[in-house]
Amino acid sequence: MSTSVRIIGTGLIGTSLGIALSSAGFAVTLEDPSPTAVRLARDLRAGSLATETDADPDIVVVGAPPDVTAQVVVDALSRWPHAVVTDVASVKESVLRDVLASGVDATRYVGSHPMAGRERSGAAAARGDLFDGRAWVVVPHPDTTEESVRRVRELALAVGAAVRVMPAHEHDEAVAAVSHVPQLAASIVASCLRELPESAVGLAGQGLRDVTRIAASDPRLWTQILAGNAAAVRDVLRHVRDQVDDVVTALDGIVERDGAGSLGTLSHVLEAGNLGHARIPGKHGAAPAAYVVVSVVVPDEPGALARLLGDIGSAGINLEDLHLEHGLGQAVGVAEVSVVPASVEPLRTELARLGWRVHD
8 A cells, every 4th residue: 555654652552553554555654752662663563763854644643642642633733734633542522622722724633542452551562463353433523524534444444443433522431431430440449459468369360350450551541541531431430339339238238137128239230230241242343242161171381271272273163262260279270261152062072082171
């Protein structure tokens, strides 16, 4: 492709996008206030270092921190008067408001947000396949040209993302519920572990790891994200707080032995959680799929997990998901292999034949 892209900001998203676009044939140039960060991105094959003699880009992607995104967008619109400018910040309404308030011609600006990330930040954590099958929200405003929307849509599709188009306020309300509040919930649960004795923390299993996985995210970045979407996050948290209050009241009733209906409240919350979880899309944005877990005992030794995965592949079974549970004080782990129901019996039979210890 002849499309040239300037990426401003070579953190996780900017560098991952550069790697993916470069692999797809785009001409990518990189810039970042940090010389170290931009050189690392270049070494990871995310693009070439920008120079003053570069031709004007066709598209500019702003990957700056949320609190400076709007200003960088405004500067880019002025600096390249014919380029389409987008940003990848995870909050959209506050950025759009500041861009429009600047008085710059914003007809070439269209916000966007790839719903992809990792617990680790920075260029060193970048991956070229970060956007495969992930939603990429394109967020035009009333004055955005159709050509600008088309160019950003094509860029997202080129890196394997699934494009969704929605207005800024709708985007921010949605991500408050599906991204920002889950981050806070994980952080709050993880923070409660600080004062636990080592003997208690040592009992942690896969459930706790699943719930707190994203609590390892960058606090500085997330402080900016939450501040930029404060109103929407507050509204969702109020709803969560009401449900937590109901659970606490039910537990008080059980402890005091006079809480009629308390068990019903707990059951209702758990059942509602089942229904909500069932709405989460399956792989590549498809409808949710019901998978069955096959548990396999794996020795804690080099190559054991790789051998298991190889045996699953040789059996012609498609692996849908994998969790590894480590046995407390034991030199084994349990690989929880998720497959479609029709593959359960063939997988169990083949693994048992190969000498693996398989459990229901």
